[in-house]
Amino acid sequence: MSTAALHTDHHHDHDHHEHKESFISKYVFSMDHKMISKQFLITGIVMGIVGLVMSLLFRMQLAWPDEKFGIMEMLLGKWAQDGKLDPNFYMGLVTIHGTIMVFYVLTAGLSGTFSNLLIPLQVGARDMASPFLNMLSYWFFFMSSVVLLISVGVETGPASAGWTVYPPLSALEKAMPGSGLGMTLWLVAIILFIVSALLGGINYISTVLNMRTKGMSMNRMPLTIWAFFFTAVLGLLSFPVLLGAGLFLVFDRSFGTSFYLSDIYLEGVGAMENIGGSPVLYQHLFWFLGHPEVYIILMPALGITSEVISTNARKPIFGYTAMVISLMGISFLSFIVWGHHMFITGMNPFLGSVFMILTLIIAVPSAVKVFNYLTTLWKGNLRFTPAMLFSIGLVSFFISGGLTGIYLGNAALDIQLHDSYFVVAHFHLVMGSSAIFGMFAGIYHWFPRMYGRMLNNTLGQFHFWITFITAYLVFFPMHFMGLAGVPRRYYMFTLVKEFDVWMDVNKMMTIAAIVGGAAQLLFLWNFFYSIFRGKKAEQNPWQSNTLEWSAPVKHVHGNWPGAIPEVYRGPYEYSRPDREDDYFPQYVPDESDSVGTGGDGHGSAPKRKSTKKEEVAENVMFAAIKRVFGWS
Amino acid sequence: MNTKVASKRPKENYRIEPMRFNLVLMIIASCMLFAAFVSAYIVHMPDAAAKNTWTKFDLPIQFMYSAIVAVISSITIYLANRAAKNDELSANKAFLSATWILGILFCVLQYLGWKNMISMGLMPVNANPEDISASYVYAISLVHLLHVLGGIILLTVTLTKAFRFQVHKKELTLMKVTHTYWHFVGLLWIYLYLFLYFAG
Amino acid sequence: MKNNHLSGIAALASKKMFSAMLLLALPFFAIAQTATDVVQPPKEFSLANWDWEFISYCTLAVLLILIVARAFDIGSLTEKITGKKVVNWNSTNRWVAIIFLVASVAGIWYEMIYHGKYVMIGDSYSEHGETIDSMFNWTFGFTFVVFAITEALLFYFMFKYRYRDGQKAHYYFHNNKLELIWTVVPAIVLTFLVLRGFNTWSKITAEKPKDAQEIEVFAYQFGWKARYAGADNKFGQSHFTFISGKNPLGLAVQDHVDSLLVDLKKDTALLNLQIASADDSAKAWKAAFVKFNTGSNATAYPAVFKELKTKMEDAESGAYVRQLKKDLRRKNTTITRISTYRKDDKVFNNAGNDDKITTEIVLVKGKSYTFNFRARDVIHSAWFPDFRGQMNVVPGMATWFSFVPNKTTEEARVEKNNKDFEFYLYCNKICGGAHYNMKIKITVVGSEAEYNTWMASQVPFVAPPAAPAPAEGDSGAKDSSAVVKPNAVTIR
Structure with missing residues (x-):
């Protein structure tokens, strides 16, 4: 590889600089996006382990409600005296599991890791727009994680009003033990988290829009970047609203205001003073974030999948433009569908119908994405690397879980299915498993890029199949339970005779969950072992087209030792008939100086024209921004 | 360390300086936060009014004064920015200092406004449950004041740099950022004041 | 030397990084410790408390997986030595995919039979419920077809188009007609579902039936x-x-509400008394605490110690009086509200x-x-x-x-x-x-x-x-x- 040879010349020079950096500035308060991405990943994995262990604990409770587990007492102390889980703490586990998985693992751990790693590398930038804010973003996230973990240990237990923390349950200290100090710490953690997400998102958008290398027009960006970009836009516009909701909740809890509280008589306290507040207001504000949040979780995973599937099918992604438009459509629609979480809160039925219509429209772009993935696989040359397997797993989960969204988005069916196990099945498949599989795909694919070493392929294959099968075994039967009328967030099902038929299914699910959890040990071993002892990575181990593989294996500050490579074509030029190799990297100049058969390789209009048009559009946009803010 | 390496790198030309672009995005995020407050206010008002829990009251006069201060300080920061562009360093320092003082004055006026509200019997803490409208005013003005305090910190940094002769024709980024942000918080308060005045 | 360079630094760095993170986390833990009482550890740390059976099952499972994985790895080692492919992951996965597809169909089938009618909706016991069930069945029909086709295709493609050396993928990236079809067809189906859902939903929720x-x-x-x-x-x-103990639903019934008023007034009188004598109580609690806090009492009776300490601290910091005043205010508000309604004959x-x-x-x-x-x-x-x-x-x-x-x-x-x-x-x-x-x-x-x-x-x-x-x-x-x-x- 000519590019690889090019970089080795500069190595000595840059090693020199890196040694000058102090330990703290290089590994702790690093401003390098690659190091920050590793920090996000490791913190995310640690939080993921905590969340996973919590889920195993409450799954054990659900499967064997009458058994006593020494391990519970060992782990939870007074909350599981004699090995029996306390119902209040069960709620705490459910809440913290949800919070950790949604925010800490799948938002920060997934989008934080890969946005940080890939945006500068794939668009060809030296670093993020503001490395300092980027560093702050990680440290806010870190503090937030620490506060959340501490909240699990407080005497009255962690927040336990569900991850949505609806007031009044979360607002009244006396309503349940977890609504005391645990809830306060939860709010502190989430506010810190929002700050972190905003600082990160600002950087991602600014980097993507401003700092692309020469030739990297918007329609030559890999789909990962498009996905991260839309994710960041969603985060930027929706997280402040959650901040507002959280602040009001803080006021209600600590300063005795009545934003969310009205007409409450609490056992042991008496009639409360608050009147005139509206608990439903909180739900509106929360779900205005909450629904985009689902796509904040999912879209990076979809972006990663697009990249990995195209690379490993050795085929251009089918319908690049359609993929981008569907991402755009999903992002836009996600802001106006939050009400489908609230069909049965007693909202105006007509409003319900509007939200139903908008919600079901989202199914169209999602369907387009799935069909495009399938067509990309069709007549491909599929290499089953672990990353590819995880991506295919994502598509499978996305189909299974996405289709049930059509049931739940339908207000009439939601009357029956709301908050049943059907919902649990739906979002664990479409959002939980999908996104976590996207994260695994990303880790397996870009591990060589992050640590300069390869992950063990065999362990990866086992990790995939065990995780894939057990995830289906855990979450698929939940559909049936939900349809039979089993409610969610129940501590045990033995008090209702009708649920007895599901006892053995519950046991099966728990066993599958434990096996699946154990399979993650394979991954952890593989991950941490390979960081130090893995096979040395080649320059471009997957024969990929995108820009990040042109940077030297060993990280340098500023990503490329010399000038930033220029980009000549779209990112998915695989198996071009006029080329001998089955890939044609973006950064390799076209020797024959012809446009090639495929234009930009994703079927957009002929190369030069489209680029020009787009440039004009962009210039207009920037000119507008400059004009508005009076910048010359 | 980082800066050393960074200075060694070839400098890229960006269409808009990243710092200013980040600021625009930050402003958008802040707008969303206040949009949430304002829409909550709009949605909540008829609901609470139907239950007789929406006390109507006149906004304290100090809030109007502070809106005027916001306008004046916008003018001074504009002049400071222009002076910096034209390399008129002493005028720049003078106008920056004036803005800084007006910023402090703004905070004091907000504080007096709250005191005025308290004297009307509208408490910020443990409010009467009927006074949800006042709680909104407190919450909105408090969060806005936090934005202003951020602006004052920014101003302090710029001012310090100005006294060290680090703000001039060729070092305008910080000045421009401060300029844009200060306009934003000023305009925001004028909007919020008008909104609260006409909606409440 | 140069080869080990990176890993050496990385190893050192991550150890240091880990300890640095711990150091950074320590203040947080310290704050938490002082602010709260962190969960008590289990009664005593003894191996007998551990669930050894469970742990051994887990270990066994992990070991089994590792052994199999190792076996495959040895396969790849022999590959290197002999130059022959022992495990070709591309063709292995192709078969695993097909097996998975067949097994999951069998699994769903088994579940349908095993749990019979439970696994499908369709036994509603209300009139509107039947419209919901029919809505469900229509949705199920459409989604099941899509589900079956797409999932089957996914795994079939895995089977069919696995990597072969020398084979080149079909360079195919765009087809407007195809994309239009799969945008429009779902849109039409969804429109149908939306309209049906809209009708069903409006009928159920639009307005209260008059004769109900x-x-x-x-x-x-x-x-x-x-x-x-x-x-x-x-x-x-x-x-x-x-609402009161005797009147759990808070009905406007004179006797109950009157007795509630009397109780509330007694409570407020007591609260007033407590507020007035708060200083004395603070002194008394302090004395009690000092008297108790001698010798090994604190460790011997942690619960009593904690209670006394909290009481004393609350009284000293004024939290005790604040709480009393808050309660008093709340009760007074309630009394005012009740008294207002009590005069209203339309309510009573x-x-x-x-x-x-x-x-x-x-x-x-x-x-x-x-x-x-x-x-x-x-x-x-x-x-x-x-x-x-x-x-x-x-x-x-x-x-x-x-x-x-x-x-x-x-x-x-x-x-x-x-x-x-x-x-x-x-x-x-x-x-x-x-x-x-x-x-x-x-x-x-x-x-x-x-x-x-x-x-x-x-x-x-x-x-x-x-x-x-x-x-x-x-x-x-x-x-x-x-x-x-x-x-x-x-x-x-």
Whole structure:
């Protein structure tokens, strides 16, 4: 590889600089996006382990409600005296599991890791727009994680009003033990988290829009970047609203205001003073974030999948433009569908119908994405690397879980299915498993890029199949339970005779969950072992087209030792008939100086024209921004 | 360390300086936060009014004064920015200092406004449950004041740099950022004041 | 040397990084320690407490996986030595994919047979429920076809198009017609579903049926109560400030509310006294604490020690008085509110005296019912899974749901072939620790007569004065079957 040879010349020079950096500035308060991405990943994995262990604990409770587990007492102390889980703490586990998985693992751990790693590398930038804010973003996230973990240990237990923390349950200290100090710490953690997400998102958008290398027009960006970009836009516009909701909740809890509280008589306290507040207001504000949040979780995973599937099918992604438009459509629609979480809160039925219509429209772009993935696989040359397997797993989960969204988005069916196990099945498949599989795909694919070493392929294959099968075994039967009328967030099902038929299914699910959890040990071993002892990575181990593989294996500050490579074509030029190799990297100049058969390789209009048009559009946009803010 | 390496790198030309672009995005995020407050206010008002829990009251006069201060300080920061562009360093320092003082004055006026509200019997803490409208005013003005305090910190940094002769024709980024942000918080308060005045 | 360079630094760095992270985390833990009491560790740390059976199963499973993985790895090692491919992951995965596809079809099939009717919706016991079920079936039809085709294709493609050396993928990236088709077809199908769903939804939720009998359903932590209007077919007014031990639903009934007022006034008097003597109590607690805090008492009786310490600290910091004043203010507000309503004859109109508060809901088959929901403390959700009904129960907000049960409990028992079957109303919104046990039985009876018998056995909220209760015969039956005016009003 000519590019690889090019970089080795500069190595000595840059090693020199890196040694000058102090330990703290290089590994702790690093401003390098690659190091920050590793920090996000490791913190995310640690939080993921905590969340996973919590889920195993409450799954054990659900499967064997009458058994006593020494391990519970060992782990939870007074909350599981004699090995029996306390119902209040069960709620705490459910809440913290949800919070950790949604925010800490799948938002920060997934989008934080890969946005940080890939945006500068794939668009060809030296670093993020503001490395300092980027560093702050990680440290806010870190503090937030620490506060959340501490909240699990407080005497009255962690927040336990569900991850949505609806007031009044979360607002009244006396309503349940977890609504005391645990809830306060939860709010502190989430506010810190929002700050972190905003600082990160600002950087991602600014980097993507401003700092692309020469030739990297918007329609030559890999789909990962498009996905991260839309994710960041969603985060930027929706997280402040959650901040507002959280602040009001803080006021209600600590300063005795009545934003969310009205007409409450609490056992042991008496009639409360608050009147005139509206608990439903909180739900509106929360779900205005909450629904985009689902796509904040999912879209990076979809972006990663697009990249990995195209690379490993050795085929251009089918319908690049359609993929981008569907991402755009999903992002836009996600802001106006939050009400489908609230069909049965007693909202105006007509409003319900509007939200139903908008919600079901989202199914169209999602369907387009799935069909495009399938067509990309069709007549491909599929290499089953672990990353590819995880991506295919994502598509499978996305189909299974996405289709049930059509049931739940339908207000009439939601009357029956709301908050049943059907919902649990739906979002664990479409959002939980999908996104976590996207994260695994990303880790397996870009591990060589992050640590300069390869992950063990065999362990990866086992990790995939065990995780894939057990995830289906855990979450698929939940559909049936939900349809039979089993409610969610129940501590045990033995008090209702009708649920007895599901006892053995519950046991099966728990066993599958434990096996699946154990399979993650394979991954952890593989991950941490390979960081130090893995096979040395080649320059471009997957024969990929995108820009990040042109940077030297060993990280340098500023990503490329010399000038930033220029980009000549779209990112998915695989198996071009006029080329001998089955890939044609973006950064390799076209020797024959012809446009090639495929234009930009994703079927957009002929190369030069489209680029020009787009440039004009962009210039207009920037000119507008400059004009508005009076910048010359 | 980082800066050393960074200075060694070839400098890229960006269409808009990243710092200013980040600021625009930050402003958008802040707008969303206040949009949430304002829409909550709009949605909540008829609901609470139907239950007789929406006390109507006149906004304290100090809030109007502070809106005027916001306008004046916008003018001074504009002049400071222009002076910096034209390399008129002493005028720049003078106008920056004036803005800084007006910023402090703004905070004091907000504080007096709250005191005025308290004297009307509208408490910020443990409010009467009927006074949800006042709680909104407190919450909105408090969060806005936090934005202003951020602006004052920014101003302090710029001012310090100005006294060290680090703000001039060729070092305008910080000045421009401060300029844009200060306009934003000023305009925001004028909007919020008008909104609260006409909606409440 | 140069080769190990990176890993050496990385190893060193991550160790250091880890300890640095720990160091950074320490202050947080320290703050948490001082601010709170962190969970007590288990009684004593002894290996006997560990669940060895469980741990050994887990270890065994992990070992097994590792051994198999190792075996495959040895395979790849021999590959290197002999130059022959032992495991070709591309063709292995192709077969695993097909096996997975077949096995999952078999699994779903087995589940369908094993759990029979439970796994599909379609046994609703209300009139509108049948429209929901048909909606479900249509959706299921469409989605199942899509599900089956796409998943089968996915795994078939895995099987068919695996990597072969020298093979080149089909360079195919765009087809407008194809993309248009799979944008438009789902859109048409969804439009159909949306329109149907829209109709169903509007019919169910648009407005309260006029001829329905109203029942108030009251939710609290953790249980449900139902209120029937009683002989006069009128619901008494209620308010959350009227709630007391004897008056759990807060009905506007003079005697109860008056005695509540008396109790509240006693409470406020006591609170005033406590506030006045707060200084003395603080001194007394301090003395008690000092007296107690000698020798090994603190470690020997940690609970007592903690209680005394908290009391003393609260009193010293003023938190104790603040709490008292808060309570006092709350109670005074309640007293003012109650006194205002107490003067209002429209509120205290005696309509609630004969209301019947029940711990079970009894309905008559084929009759229309509207449930008006009221919550006492936090948000609950009333879910009637068998009747396809659900509505949140929100404090301070009136919600309702209507349905017509169309089969009796007996009929359902026969249908489900289960002698003990009962309908229940579950709580379906997280509401606290005992959320899982918050339910109320619903019985659907076949005739008015059965309902009247049950109703006669329920006591009115205020027992009627000395005069004998009116005969609960035919006249009573007519009364309760008559149209009931919707007037279960909660005062605002």
